[in-house]
Amino acid sequence: MRLTSEPKLIAGNANRTLARAIARRMSMHRGMSVDLVDARVERFNDQEIFVEVFENVRGEDMYIIQPTSKPANDNLMELLIMTDALRRSSAARITGVIPYFGYARQDRRTKARTPISAKLVANMMVEAGIERVLTMDLHAAQIQGFFDIPVDNLYASPVFALDIMHVFRGRLNEVTVVSPDVGGVARARELAKRIGCALAIVDKRREKPGEVAEMTVIGDVKDKICIIVDDIVDTAGTLCKAAEVLIENGASEVHSYITHGVLSGPAVERIENSVMKTLVITDTIEPTEAVRRASRIRIVPVAPVFAQAIINIWNGTSVSSLFDSTTLEPIYEGLYSHLPEEVT
Incomplete structure (x- = not known):
């Protein structure tokens, strides 16, 4: 009412x-x-x-x-x-x-x-x-x-799904969605289901807070375009390490789609020097000038x-209707007219 x-x-x-x-x-x-x-x-x-x-x-x-x-x-x-x-x-x-x-x-x-x-x-x-x-x-x-x-x-997932289906058009059969930890599997599975792709997990084990001791890939990522999905990227240390592990396990490309770009400390520099081809974030947090200038970071509007x-x-009326990519498609109409058909 x-x-x-x-x-x-x-x-x-x-x-x-x-x-x-x-x-x-x-x-x-x-x-x-x-x-x-x-x-x-x-x-x-x-x-x-x-x-x-x-x-x-x-x-x-x-x-x-x-x-x-x-x-x-x-x-x-x-x-x-x-x-x-x-x-x-x-x-x-x-x-x-x-x-x-x-x-x-x-x-x-x-x-x-x-x-x-x-x-x-x-x-x-x-x-x-x-x-x-x-x-x-x-x-x-x-x-x-x-x-x-x-x-x-x-949820950013429906928006990310629209972006992925545009940017990787014609190559979706090569895409694998990756959760950077076991706790994020539900989020990654939901996005994988939306775009009809396979799922993999990076299992990480810490010896102490802030330090990743070991990472293991669960699932087949050989010759795949891996898309890491998460809700927050802060210092980007774990993210960049996960990208390296995926490449070591045979992934052809690694991209990341993360909702909130906290990107504190050395994060932008780490991303620019990493094996990741792109990091896609939303503008839920005001991007800094360094983030806007970064060549590997792209911002999707919310x-x-x-x-x-x-x-x-x-x-x-219903807010949950916005959880559906088909509902969001007309809302985001025209957003991708200036983007390349696929990532090269």
């Missing part, structure tokens, strides 16, 4: 490029101008965050676009303070559009006397006044259960799917 005449978008500073792209896409879908609500989100000299909304939002259906990526704490506080400002301004409903959910890797206790920070963050968001969350590729599905409010978790999801939530 619709709450107001139109959904209203407001953005923090974490990824304003994506927020503006979502507004543009919604303008196309709605056939009318959709702009970001005029507001300022800035810092005092002591780095305290201050928010001021310059438009009337009383009774409005508000969508705050703010991934909680690096710097995670600053972006999280922006989200919470913006939520408080909207709640105190009598907004009818506040939805947190969080393309990348920070702290998601701290979703369980791995040893004694450690926190479950993802649960703490969920509690803070709900207490601040967020009534619904829209995100993409949560690191662990159980994080949805940390919230006592509706959580819509979109604004079309987020714009449609926001419209569906506002309309009270």
Whole structure:
């Protein structure tokens, strides 16, 4: 059921490029101008965050676009303070559009006397006044259960499937989808099923955190175009090592499709010097200038799917329909007109 005449978008500073792209896409879908609500989100000299909304939002259906990526704490506080400002301004409903959910890797206790920070963050968001969350590729599905409010978790897999079917057109019979660890098998299997390809796994064993001791390939990758699929690439050490192991096991090419490009520290340099031919990421996290300049990194936009999801939530219609590649195909129409027919 619709709450107001139109959904209203407001953005923090974490990824304003994506927020503006979502507004543009919604303008196309709605056939009318959709702009970001005029507001300022800035810092005092002591780095305290201050928010001021310059438009009337009383009774409005508000969508705050703010991934909680690096710097995670600053972006999280922006989200919470913006939520408080909207709640105190009598907004009818506040939805947190969080393309990348920070702290998601701290979703369980791995040893004694450690926190479950993802649960703490969920509690803070709900207490601040967020009534619904829209995100993409949560690191662990159980994080949805940390919230006592509706959580819509979109998937990059249908978007990646469209991209793979275009870029590797005519060579799909040579493609094998690879999970970089046993924990990501479900994600890799789902993508392999979408594009009708085989599945392989890289089994890694660590002697201590941050250090990969041994990697073993499970499955046939000889003379195959291997596509590594994962949700987060951070320092890219494990990813580049997995690509090397696949080549050593006879793979003809290695490409990677990873949703969230954290890409911290030496990640970009490692990728540029690796045996991988391409790394495809989404823009859930604002790409740095180094990422944009990298010759082996390509960015697939998520604004079309987020714009449609926001419209569906506002309309009270299905969000899960966006899990289907055939539903997304017209939304992404024209995206690949400038790309080569296949990777060379």
